[in-house]
Amino acid sequence: MLSIQNLSVSYGAIAALHGISFEVGPGEIVTLIGSNGAGKTSTLRAISGLIKSRGKILYQGRDLANLPPHEIVAAGISHVPEGRMIFANLTVAENLAMGAYLQKDKGGIERDRQFVFGMFPRLAERRQQVAGTLSGGEQQMLAIGRALMSRPKFLMLDEPSLGIAPILVKTIFEKIVEINRQQGLAILLVEQNANLALEISRHGCVLETGQIILRDSSAALRENPKVRAAYLGGV
């Protein structure tokens, strides 16, 4: 479905990604783990067209590298940015409407909205609430819901567990699995805290200073001593 080939990103003179390659199959959850500054966010931003990159981003056979973000969204790729970048001054409903920005059919938008509300009943209860006043976990739900409103076939999540109460992290990961199953959505999940991520994904890649140093099934990665020491808290 998505095939990244030799992708590089630099910020001025500083290289953040040194030609990484990996693949995400249809309906598959793939985890990208790596410590702070490894280049996880840069990878997602390059795919979304938010930053310039070199290399190939093949999506359903088409190279999307360096297309403007709205074309990437239109192609069916949606990005839940790091740090829950919701629109703080818009209501929950308005945030969702912005997610459907490129959708034109009212009926379809309403169906997507009902799907999101079904997935996250908390958002339905708070639809008229200003998003900036939601809790961290609710904001993350909103960010995911907003991304779903663009009717993606491929969803990218940047550290959805960051700064969220552990109990909510579990809920959110369950929802990610549910979305994956119900909609057959392929998901690229970026995490620093890799325990849960490797539990719900089929494959994983380990990113270190802009290079992929390991690629394996998630089960194998969970058993890998190096991964356990560096990313699973040594358990």
Place this chain on the structure above:
Amino acid sequence: MNRLTSALLAWPKAVLLACLLASLAFWLISDRINPYYMDVLTKIGINVILAVSLNLINGYTGQFSLGHAGFMAVGAYAAAAVTMFAGPKFLALAPAAWLLPATDGLFLGALLIGGLAAALAGILVGAPSLRLKGDYLAIVTLGFGEIIRVIFRNIDSLGGALGLNGIPPYTNIFWVLAVACICTYVVLAMVHSTYGRGFVAVRDDEVAAEAMGLNTTRYKIVAFVVGAFFAGMAGGLYGHYTLSIDPKGFDFMRSIEIVVMVILGGMGNTAGVIAAAVLLTLLPEVLRPFEKYRMIFYSLLLIILMLTRPQGLFTWKRTLKTAGRA
């Protein structure tokens, strides 16, 4: 621009029409009202246009601009040039019986040309906003305002440093209130539409907005162009009211005054910004007896307000008011 036009048309037009009729009715009875009050009201109206239009740029879209007086100057000079230089020839063509409507038409045309000239300047100033943010953008827009002043000071055909005198007295309370109504209508209709929530989205989080597929570049430019257009109209109204304009009248203190109205009213809260424009126009009038201490009073008041109500004097629930129509 399709979504933008439909957004403008979707908002209740009856309200706008009622406001325009009320402006007309008010003008009809205006000669029975104390001229001093009319003077203050005219100034209030012009300041409302300036503040509401700046609020689109600074408040809703979050692009901190200090160049509003510059846009006003462009509009004022362009409109005055039309009525002073092209006006007499145009009116000479009109048959005697048609002189009044021809004059009104001339003035409307002059105001629109002033607005369009300012909108063009808005594109020029909006372009840096695509790369610059916050303080940097503020400095660039401030520089723009100063450059505009220097340019007008050096155009001899526009009076140079002395400015233009003998501008025809075409501004009346109808024009002022009508433009204020249209400006408010346009800004509200824009930001309350699905299209227009994009302005707030750009302000709240530009990267996320871009990731949703919004064309953030276009939003910023549209905000600058529409904001500048109405500032230009306000400039035209101002020039044809004071009957003389000079570059000094559009210095950066004027821009600051408008920014203060926006901040005091609450960034992105149109009703609050209108209230602040009214209040800050009235305040110097009320303080007139204490002429000497006026500026101290004024500054103190602003400091106290900013310390106690940093979110704006008239904003309670949320920083930006866009709720209402889903």
